[in-house]
Amino acid sequence: MDFGAQVKHLRTSQALTQEELAQKLNVSRQTISSWENNRNLPDLEMVVTIAKTFDLSLDKLILGDDDMEQKLIKDGSDVRKSRNYKVAAVLFLIGALCFVAKTLAPETIDADGILHEPFFLIPIGYLFVFIGIGYGIITFIRSIIRKQKKN
Known part of the structure; x- marks a missing residue:
């Protein structure tokens, strides 16, 4: 039976x-109608809510409808991919902030003529920038490979 x-x-x-x-x-009547007429499918969170509302297990609600199974698999994959891109962006941003902090940090020379500066921020910044870029590229390549495997 379809969903x-x-x-x-x-x-x-x-x-x-x-x-x-x-x-x-907590949805509109039109949403229920579109589900019943197979014009649209709910997301995973709503499927769980429906299962709880009718006191069903998820497998009884989902299994048997290939479209629903594929949609939930795709939704999970999209969430994972989005999370990976966010991680890559945060790593890149941390690296960029290290460079900004190095630029804004004061450099002082003490009485012995020794320069004091937060030089360590430069390699840390490069590390985070390169890891962020690499992680983003790996995520992109994985998504391309998964698309090719499906076809």
């Missing part, structure tokens, strides 16, 4: 209208 038919069957077996189910799930 839309499953939701409709569950709703009607509980004698709920689309409006009543929508209120329980």
Whole structure:
């Protein structure tokens, strides 16, 4: 049974209208209608909420509908890829901030003629910048490889 038919069957077996189910799930009636007519599929968080609402296990709700299985797999992959890009951006930003901190930090010469400066920020900055760029490139290449494997 496809997901839309499953939701409709569950709703009607509980004698709920689309409006009543929508209120329980905090969505619009049109959203329920689009699920039941297979025009749209809910995200994973909503699938869990639906399963809890009808006291079902997730496998009973999801399995049997290939479209829903593929959507949830794709959603999980997209979240993982997005998280990896965010990590890469944060690493790059930390590196850039090291360079800015080095530039803004005061340099002093003490009475013995020794220069005091936060030189260590330069290699740390390069380290973070290169790791961030590398992590972003690896994430991009992995996404391309996964797309090619699917085709």
